[in-house]
Amino acid sequence: MRKGTLPPWVDIGLIPLLNLMMAFGVAGVVVALIGENPLNALMVMIDGAFVYPGSLGYTLYYTTNFIFAGLAVAVAFHAKLFNIGGEGQATIGGLGAALVVLALDQYLPGLLIIPVAIAAAALFGAAWAFLPGFLQATRGSHVVITTIMFNFIAAGILVTLLTGVLIREGQSTPQTRDFADGATLPKVHEIARGLGFEMASSPLNISILLALAACVGVWVLIWRTPFGYRLRTFGESEPAARYAGVGVASMIVITMCISGGLAGLMSINDVLGAQEKLQINFTSGFGFTGIAVALMGRSHPVGIVLASLLFGALYQGGAELSFEFRSIDRDMVLVIQGLIILFSGALAYMLEAPLSRVFGKRAKLQPEAV
Amino acid sequence: MGDIWLDAMQIMASTLRLSTPLILCAMAGLFSERAGVVDIGLEGKLLMGAFAAAAAATLTGSPWAGLAAGIGAGVALALIHGFACITHRGDQIVSGVAINILASGLTIVMGIALFSQGGQSPPLQRDERFQPLDLPFTDTLAGVPIVGDLLGTMLSGHNILVYVALSAVPVTWFVLFSTAFGLRLRAAGEAPEAVDSAGYSVAWLRYRAVIIAGVLCGIAGAYLSIAHGGGFVREMSAGKGYIALAALIFGKWRPVPTLLACLLFGALESSASRLSNVEVPLIGEIPVDVILIAPYVLTVVLLAGFFGRAIPPRALSIPYVKER
Numbered sequence: 001m002r003k004g005t006l007p008p009w010v011d012i013g014l015i016p017l018l019n020l021m022m023a024f025g026v027a028g029v030v031v032a033l034i035g036e037n038p039l040n041a042l043m044v045m046i047d048g049a050f051v052y053p054g055s056l057g058y059t060l061y062y063t064t065n066f067i068f069a070g071l072a073v074a075v076a077f078h079a080k081l082f083n084i085g086g087e088g089q090a091t092i093g094g095l096g097a098a099l100v101v102l103a104l105d106q107y108l109p110g111l112l113i114i115p116v117a118i119a120a121a122a123l124f125g126a127a128w129a130f131l132p133g134f135l136q137a138t139r140g141s142h143v144v145i146t147t148i149m150f151n152f153i154a155a156g157i158l159v160t161l162l163t164g165v166l167i168r169e170g171q172s173t174p175q176t177r178d179f180a181d182g183a184t185l186p187k188v189h190e191i192a193r194g195l196g197f198e199m200a201s202s203p204l205n206i207s208i209l210l211a212l213a214a215c216v217g218v219w220v221l222i223w224r225t226p227f228g229y230r231l232r233t234f235g236e237s238e239p240a241a242r243y244a245g246v247g248v249a250s251m252i253v254i255t256m257c258i259s260g261g262l263a264g265l266m267s268i269n270d271v272l273g274a275q276e277k278l279q280i281n282f283t284s285g286f287g288f289t290g291i292a293v294a295l296m297g298r299s300h301p302v303g304i305v306l307a308s309l310l311f312g313a314l315y316q317g318g319a320e321l322s323f324e325f326r327s328i329d330r331d332m333v334l335v336i337q338g339l340i341i342l343f344s345g346a347l348a349y350m351l352e353a354p355l356s357r358v359f360g361k362r363a364k365l366q367p368e369a370v
Numbered sequence: 371m372g373d374i375w376l377d378a379m380q381i382m383a384s385t386l387r388l389s390t391p392l393i394l395c396a397m398a399g400l401f402s403e404r405a406g407v408v409d410i411g412l413e414g415k416l417l418m419g420a421f422a423a424a425a426a427a428t429l430t431g432s433p434w435a436g437l438a439a440g441i442g443a444g445v446a447l448a449l450i451h452g453f454a455c456i457t458h459r460g461d462q463i464v465s466g467v468a469i470n471i472l473a474s475g476l477t478i479v480m481g482i483a484l485f486s487q488g489g490q491s492p493p494l495q496r497d498e499r500f501q502p503l504d505l506p507f508t509d510t511l512a513g514v515p516i517v518g519d520l521l522g523t524m525l526s527g528h529n530i531l532v533y534v535a536l537s538a539v540p541v542t543w544f545v546l547f548s549t550a551f552g553l554r555l556r557a558a559g560e561a562p563e564a565v566d567s568a569g570y571s572v573a574w575l576r577y578r579a580v581i582i583a584g585v586l587c588g589i590a591g592a593y594l595s596i597a598h599g600g601g602f603v604r605e606m607s608a609g610k611g612y613i614a615l616a617a618l619i620f621g622k623w624r625p626v627p628t629l630l631a632c633l634l635f636g637a638l639e640s641s642a643s644r645l646s647n648v649e650v651p652l653i654g655e656i657p658v659d660v661i662l663i664a665p666y667v668l669t670v671v672l673l674a675g676f677f678g679r680a681i682p683p684r685a686l687s688i689p690y691v692k693e694r
Binding site for chain 1: 408410450453454455458459460461462463464465467468469470471472473474475476478479480482483486489609612615616619657659660662663666667669670673674675680682
């Protein structure tokens with residue numbers, strides 16, 4: 001936050017790298033304490049994420065989730081809002097997409113249904129973020145608290161619907177029926193096969209293209225539009241924004257809706273792409289991973305794509321850990337994720353003082369008080 | 371009367387048992403947030419406390435060692451939170467999220483490493499857990515109408531940590547509102563600059579607040595795994611830390627209203643299973659899930675300003691920068 005004391009390459013290159021290394025270092029200590037070799041574990045994860053047949057597809061499939069989730073958190077971050085409701089917004093977004101497909105897939109061709117379903121995912125997600133935004137704008141209740149509550153409420157709604165009216169008839173697993181064949185997003189290996197290439201199958205589908213398009217869209221929105229300028233002004237200083245005539249209440253609500261819409265879009269990767277049906281808990285905590293992604297990526301689309309790729313590799317490589325080691329599970333990835341949030345988020349300023357001493361141009365050190 | 375009365379007593383007893391972890395965590399949050407440090411890491415400290423307690427009780431065979439380990443784990447995470455938020459003035463919410471995710475991962479990873487049972491701890495033996503206690507005079511008063519049932523069915527026969535939770539409320543109230551330490555602690559959350567001018571360290575006050583929060587969450591965790599339950603199960607905190615946070619807001623950051631909110635949310639949980647499949651006049655059957663999300667819905671309704679406003683401590687979530 002204290003700009004100008006560090007050269008940019010230290011600020012956006014060295015510090016994130018050091019934070020990442022500290023997180024991996026501590027994770028390595030945990031692995032060593034368990035009695036396994038951290039370097040072996042790392043090699044297994046790299047093989048599992050990139051080398052084994054089909055693994056790259058899985059890595060990119062997870063990456064898609066994280067891009068959407070990271071963008072959702074990042075857009076809100078630019079307005080100094082903390083949307084930790086990505087889970088709930090994605091849950092409701094997935095519900096929206098599924099409802100559209102379930103209602104229409106017997107009557108209309110997929111080509112018509114899919115755009116509507118995608119729009120529904122975004123709209124439902126945005127709607128789920130609207131109320132927290134509205135409450136913060138009008139009642140001053142913090143979005144962090146309301147979005148946490150909305151995560152649980154969304155999960156409750158999904159369980160109620162999937163064990164009730166939406167459950168596939170004659171079945172006890174809480175999930176909907178499979179969507180009709182044409183009414184889903186094509187998987188990349190299917191497309192490749194259609195073009196005559198042989199490719200290992202994976203859940204990777206064309207929503208990754210939408211994710212990349214969303215990155216461009218967010219970049220344009222935040223840095224190249226008057227709205228984005230107002231949004232960043234509001235994030236930098238609310239009084240300044242108010243003085244400049246920014247409608248603060250509507251800014252909060254609109255930002256939350258955009259953030260929720262992006263989180264809602266995360267659901268299409270799983271619901272319309274990979275599973276082709278709506279399942280319980282399909283968000284699997286990816287909405288929270290978005291926080292780590294946005295923090296690591298410094299809320300910039302390029303950083304978010306890189307961070308998403310890292311987390312995609314971690315999740316896919318982490319799945320491999322449980323096969324190779326007796327005592328390490330894929331939950332090791334959660335440990336790494338928590339450490340990354342800790343080091344590149346909560347402890348983000350820790351390195352600033354010592355590094356300003358080394359690299360500071362006009363290093364005016366904060367008098368240390370605490 | 372007989373049956374309904376006894377039923378009500380049993381529901382209240384189960385409410386008390388289900389409210390216990392909520393009460394302890396909410397009091398933990400009360401200390402931390404009254405001192406100006408947001409604590410959404412209650413969930414993580416609760417889970418870590420539960421794991422450490424079960425692991426220590428299994429390895430040593432003593433519930434007291436388990437309790438100590440649970441407290442130790444809660445305090446360890448609290449210190450990480452303090453280090454990030456107080457010493458390095460990091461974002462308190464980000465730090466809380468990190469702690470929750472870290473606890474979620476570490477408990478499973480360490481659980482598998484220690485016990486090789488998919489993240490669970492082996493079931494605890496009887497003497498490795500806290501056993502129900504009979505309150506004095508329960509037998510003497512057993513024949514007395516109302517009082518006898520009240521004591522025998524509702525109040526007596528819980529394990530010691532239930533009583534610890536109940537007494538944590540008056541103790542919290544006393545410490546925060548009747549001691550000099552409590553006054554300074556609350557001032558650190560309302561007007562830290564005033565605390566500073568009076569010559570007290572805001573950082574040290576806030577550190578003590580988060581450490582107390584760690585202790586209380588650790589006790590709550592031990593309750594889950596070695597008193598109420600008989601071992602650790604992955605993700606066994608199941609959102610209770612967040613419900614406690616909701617109760618804290620619902621109680622407007624005051625001990626007694628917060629206790630009542632915890633009891634309300636505990637009652638909802640304990641009635642959820644009884645109310646499912648029961649036809650309610652006009653409404654029809656209420657799905658269990660609807661009752662289970664009621665605490666969250668109620669809190670949002672409160673935050674929307676329907677039951678008066680919940681105003682947080684003024685300096686909540688703002689890192690204190692001392693002037694020179």
